[in-house]
Amino acid sequence: MSKIKEQLLAHLHNEVFCRLGVSPVHGIGVFAVRAIPKGENPLASRLKYREVKFSHAELKKLPRGVRKEIDIFCYYDKDAIFVPEIGMNSMNMAIYLNHSKEPNVRYRKNGQLKALKDIKVGEELFLDYDQSYGEKHTFK
Structure with a gap:
């Protein structure tokens, strides 16, 4: 078996915990497809996630839909x-x-998610936006 195939199979066995679904709270949510132990990263990815910073002016001329x-x-x-x-x-x-004021996941300082408690199959994952992003959020 190729190294990539081995790594992907290990990822599927050990790191895939969630699916998207209709949330009773708001629109689409993230749900556990298997038990997520406390301390686990429920959304571990094989991709390096980085963001690129733009000024508002740099993106102003993009098409409206984008x-x-x-x-x-x-x-x-x-x-x-x-x-x-x-x-x-x-x-x-x-x-x-x-968002929830009683979250079951949070971001670590390294940007990775962490389960704050054991999460059961079918349970929706929630993040406290205020705590995670360091500012007060209001919702329309």
């Missing part, structure tokens, strides 16, 4: 917009983590 996708799926503040280095046609499942 700009809307960036507004929905990318982190931004008053000074900058952070777009995934892998582009907008690949997906990071973490963008579908819904």
